[in-house]
Amino acid sequence: MRVVITGATGKVGGEVARLLAPVHAVDLRLVGRSLERAPQIEGAELVRAEFSDACREAFAGADAVLLVSAGEAADRLDQHRTAITALAESGAKHVVYTSxxxxxxxxxxxxxxxxxxxxxxxxxxxxPWTVLRDSFYADVLLDFAGRDRVIRGPAGSGRCAFVSRRDVAEVAAHILRSPSAWAGRTLGLTGPVAVTLGEAALQMTRARGEEYEYVDETLEEARASRAPYGAPDWQVDAWISTYTAIASGALDVVTDDVAEVLGRAPRTLAEAVADPL
Structure with a gap:
């Protein structure tokens, strides 16, 4: 079968490609912008394309496509629309989307x-589609903390079941091998337990042997601390809503979907940050 992976130069897409590379029955086509960063996989076809392009050729003949969502951009939805139109016109047989x-x-x-x-x-x-609704990635907490190892944001005492990017990639790779079994399913991919950011910082400290801290900000403090980046308002709002979504309780959700697909419990936050993608 032919499997097309978009975002193949990114963390999740690249890991999915590496997981599928040893499968002899899978013919890989890797799609991305900076193909020099794509995994080096013998026999894999490389296609340079962006969502803003007409990607019909990239999707042609695909039995399954991993559609990794586009990066943060003002025209992100337009990029997705272009890609989905190309999917439909190409005759692709199934799409797995990271939501x-x-x-x-x-x-x-x-x-x-x-x-x-x-x-x-x-x-x-x-x-035909399968949607993977991922919680926030546990690995990304390392990026949030930065060099000073301090996570700052208005999350209060809200909880989130952060999911390992490795688990998301393994779930996607599993479904791409037999997509029809998962057609029409919307899976919520979470870690095994929901934690506050203060608890997350403590787990990160123990897992990595260096001290991490969470500092709860007010909305005003959050906006002021991000002002030096010079980002547009919509992007600053998105960054801050990462934390307010946790504070609201909307992400205090734990599912069994990773275990349903993989037959094992999801990785813990500590495991994810100890061995991040």
């Missing part, structure tokens, strides 16, 4: 609203 937990028009995390609209486009596309 976000609680995706929908009223989501507190503002970028999850784009995911909800994208899911609706998929449902209307005529292409």
């Amino acid at each position: 976000f937990l609680g995706a929908g028009p009223e989501a507190e995390f503002t970028l999850a609203r784009d995911h909800g609209a994208t899911e609706q486009m998929l449902r209307e596309s005529g292409v």
